[in-house]
Amino acid sequence: MIEPELFKFNPQLAKHSYLKKQWDKHLNSLDKSELIHSITVVLPDISFLPDDVENIFSENSQYYHVQNVTLGTIIDSVFIQSFVKNGNIQAVSLNTRIGVDDCMSISKNNLLQMFLLKNSYQNICLPVHGSNDEICPSSIASYFNEKGLIVNECFPRSKVVRRYNTTIPYSTDVTLLDTWLSYFSLDIKIDNKSMCLLPDGKLTKSNSRNVSQIIQINWSGFFTKSKIKIFIEILKKFMENSGNTLWFSMHLEPYSNVPYNCNHQTIVLNSDKTLFYSDCICAKNH
Known part of the structure; x- marks a missing residue:
């Protein structure tokens, strides 16, 4: 019997960090984003998608x-x-x-x-x-x-999903919100009645609220940071005009086969004109 040769494969290096900034200080962090494959935006507690959001990539995005x-x-x-x-x-x-x-x-x-x-x-x-x-x-x-x-x-492809009567966390606990967004993207139901693997165990009346509708829209294609910066500005203007909105989120998924470090970013815009970055860097150890 021949013993198979064993190889040692080191795990991919990853670093996860959170950062809080003012709205007008976001551009430097966005410069890390390169050649994005997928953009997912979550808009809670709104009843409609404005045209400039829904059609952001319909022109000059081929x-x-x-x-x-x-x-x-x-x-x-x-x-x-x-x-x-x-x-x-x-x-x-x-x-x-x-x-x-x-x-x-x-x-x-x-x-x-x-x-x-x-x-x-x-x-x-x-x-x-x-x-x-x-x-x-x-x-x-x-x-x-x-x-x-x-x-x-x-051309970019888009998909819109609407979910109703959902419990969402406040954005003050960025770790809780980041985890909730991951569950939400996987269509895992999270409410304030059942235990789940969130950092605080479950959503409570003190860290969440119920909303009648959440709109999630995903674009897949080939996106550059200049387009993403324009989109962020449109979302900021929409939030300012929407009234009681708690937060909007945008997740940026890079191409996985690029020969440099990949940044998986989630950006959360808050109504108090602050934003949170959840930045996961996957280093190429080659």
């Missing part, structure tokens, strides 16, 4: 899915000169796995980051350029199309 792009195409001198040196491009590899496949992303003002397999690393030589100028995404799509690659124009 992106392109290019099939079978090789690493050689990305580092081609024409591509670098036309779209990296003289433009501002953001991209991420799709359906790839770090440690098994070549993974790459272009972000942060044309910073190319890669996790490459040994053979790929030994066979490339990368030129380095950078710029902050804007460039039309359709021209990049045309470039790949002329090279014979399949290019599909994509």
Whole structure:
């Protein structure tokens, strides 16, 4: 009998932190967000979705899915000169796995980051350029199309869920609220009658209230931090005009295969013009 060879795989490093700020101090923290795959917003105790919230990604939010792009195409001198040196491009590899496949992303003002397999690393030589100028995404799509690659124009997909007669926590206990939002996203019922695995055991009359309706809307696609900042400003204005709203929350889910540390962020906007960040950093230990 042959004893199988055992390998030691260290667990992924993670750091979870909470931060409280004023509304006007949120921009620096949002700069950590890169290439978001999914945005989920929870709006409790409101009866309707305003048009500027529901349709935030209906215009100028298209992106392109290019099939079978090789690493050689990305580092081609024409591509670098036309779209990296003289433009501002953001991209991420799709359906790839770090440690098994070549993974790459272009972000942060044309910073190319890669996790490459040994053979790929030994066979490339990368030129380095950078710029902050804007460039039309359709021209990049045309470039790949002329090279014979399949290019599909994509748009964010949205899903709206409404739940009624629900108990929600106040935002003063951010750990309780963060855990409740996790349960809520998984459609696990939480009320003030049954015990559950919340930090305080269960919701009580002193740390929660009942609301008639909660609206949850999820967008999935390809989102940059500039769009997220605009969305935060729209939510702030909506909260100011909505009256008695306790809080709104936004969860940002990054692409999992990017070759840099991922920040899973939950942002809670409060009616007193403060916000909480729940920031979970998953470090790539490669």
